[in-house]
Amino acid sequence: MEERIKGAVQLVKQSIEINLRVNHLRAGPFGAGVAVVVNDVGIYWVNQDIAHAANGIAKSWSPSCPYAPLGIDALGILVELEEQND
Numbered sequence: 001m002e003e004r005i006k007g008a009v010q011l012v013k014q015s016i017e018i019n020l021r022v023n024h025l026r027a028g029p030f031g032a033g034v035a036v037v038v039n040d041v042g043i044y045w046v047n048q049d050i051a052h053a054a055n056g057i058a059k060s061w062s063p064s065c066p067y068a069p070l071g072i073d074a075l076g077i078l079v080e081l082e083e084q085n086d
Contacts, residue, residue: 008034008046015044015051015062028084035077043074 005027013022016038026037033047035054042061043054045068052068053059054077059067 011051012036012044015065026081045072
């Protein structure tokens with residue numbers, strides 16, 4: 001896994017403020033940042049060393065994370081990561 005993606009995954013894991021067992025992670029480039037999906041439901045976008053919540057589940061797990069900016073959405077992330085895995 002490329003260093004940028006590893007760093008993004010680490011930032012996301014550090015941002016999670018609840019006792020959560022991480023069973024599954026997917027990550028890959030998305031726009032100018034890196035998308036990270038935790039347990040298939042918590043969707044994050046990391047850019048410039050800031051983890052952003054791309055959906056309400058991620059926000060509930062990581063309340064200190066800002067929401068992702070306009071144009072970065074959970075569905076787009078899921079579709080892009082699925083295409084990258086094909």
